Amino acid sequence: MTEPDRELIRVRGLNSFYGRKQVLRDLSFSVEANRIFVIMGMSGCGKSTLLKHLVGLKPSPPGSIYIEGKDISGWNHAQWNNYWLRIGILFQNGALFNSMTVAQNIALPLMVHTNLPKEIIEIMVEMKLHMVGLSGTGALMPSQLSGGMRKRAGLARALSMDPEILFVDEPSSGLDPITAAGLDELLLSLKETFGMTLVVVTHELESAFRIGDQMVVMDQGRIIAYGTPEEIRQMNDPRVQQFLSRRPDEEHRDYDSYISRLCKVKRR
């Protein structure tokens, strides 16, 4: 349990590169404890890269990310392990270990890091599966699950250690609307019940506005809007409005270069 309103994660001027290509430009925002922080934006705008920085899978430049006031760029192995034990992550496609059953996947962190007896772990696994709506699938292999089920099993695994901070990459992509709504409900009650802090990457507008306490909207590696859902709704920025009203991108399609590319197709 963490006390609310405390600043948990602070990002200041984060830049990120893949080779020479810059994917994140000067990002700054704060995530408060016991809040759901939503990162929104179009596909390929750098949301998942940002998440990788926040969980330490991609190294961050000094002075750009602070967790509880400490700069993560200088952390050693023990400090990272300590942080990883406090967080849970749902990866975009679940990232279940395909050589283990669903139940073994969820039990793995508990088996490795705790001294809990086997019976207790089995009950906990069943509980987490029930929370994500997958009761009775524990004995199945990940390959026997559908995409949406794999994702939910991944969420159950992310929850297995009762994390303080939960990072979720696209929770509802690939899910039907009813299951997706159920998942939103679960994320809200996790915040409510455990005082969890959640960082949710999504491009589902409806879900974002339903669960989010704070949000950023990203476009081409930049933050174009940052605030509460109400503040974001009232912003006049044309790009934000375009995103919110789901208008397709007309002006960005370069007609001339398209035609010239068509003409370059070699004759046989």
Add this chain to the structure above:
Amino acid sequence: MKRLTDTFGFVGRWILGIFVGLGRIGIFFLSTLRGIAYPPSKTGLVIKQIYFIGHKSMFVIIFTGAFSGMVLGLQGYYALSKFGSEGFLGSGVILSLVRELGPVFTALMVVGRACSAMCAEIGIMRIDEQIDALRCMAIDPHGYLVLPRLMAALIAFPLLTHVFDVVGVWGGYAVGVKLLGVNPGAYWDGVYRSLEWQDIWMGIVKSLVFAVLTITISTYKGYYAGVDRGSRGAEDVSEATTSAVVTSSVTVLVADYIITSIML
């Protein structure tokens, strides 16, 4: 002139690339050893891998062992009969097996059967973010994925090599004695007389070195599948697996020459 600098540049980059690769694989190996100190406990994982490397390779080892011994019996007989010294067949067969063919063929067979599968499995875990997931569960992927395989190989390789040797000697016996009529007493006498502890020791050293080399190379290739290109596709895994098998096999042969030249 430009052509010349281009050539030099190409050679330079190639050599640098080799050194970078060697450095990375060295660091990979050391990180794996460091995994001994971290959870989880490796016992169960090691037993599973011994089963995978050892038990599941048994059939192919027995099969190749038998045929290698039979070919040695055949070739040895025809070579030795030219000088009328068929009696030395036993020594020829056992020395070739224990010192060279046993360790090398066993390693090559395990590379083809188990190392390729290992590389593909770890490669799939890489492109599916499972390795990232392990790390974010505070489970060291080197310690969890690579170390148990390495420890299992250190146990399984010498055992498989000895199975190969024993089956091979009987294969040589079957052809040399039963088929071509060499005196059985002379055959076994040659086997007992010529085999020394030093030969067995050489076989064991070779199999241990091959175990470390092949497992490190193939898990390394899988672990970094597609990482350099920043891509996460099925072709990255297939490329990594091909490269793992080719590199491991070549390395086994090169290392075999080096060890032989040192130990002889």
Add this chain to the structure above:
Amino acid sequence: MCSVEINRAGDDGDRLDMSLRGKLVRGEVKAVMERMLREIHSSSNLKHVTVNISSLEWIDTAGVALLVLFCQRIRAMGGTFRLVKPNEKVLKVFKLAQVEGFLSIEDGNDRA
């Protein structure tokens, strides 16, 4: 820390009242479980077990799993199990895990 207090009552020791204090979390569960199971295995004619958790400040899912296991063991022995007076925060955890029905949770008197 989580501490366990145990009272035996009833005519022939067929009632067991336990109360849990503090925080029943992952690190505590093993020790508390051993203590609780030792208690129920040491008596042959146990019929009614009541676990008072009014002083339990916090519980995580490992703690819930322990209570579920305990309840299941006692019912398998033919006894009854009651869990009384969880505080608001703890009750929410039971609700999220959807075990409040199974654990026969009673509010006690203070919130009636």
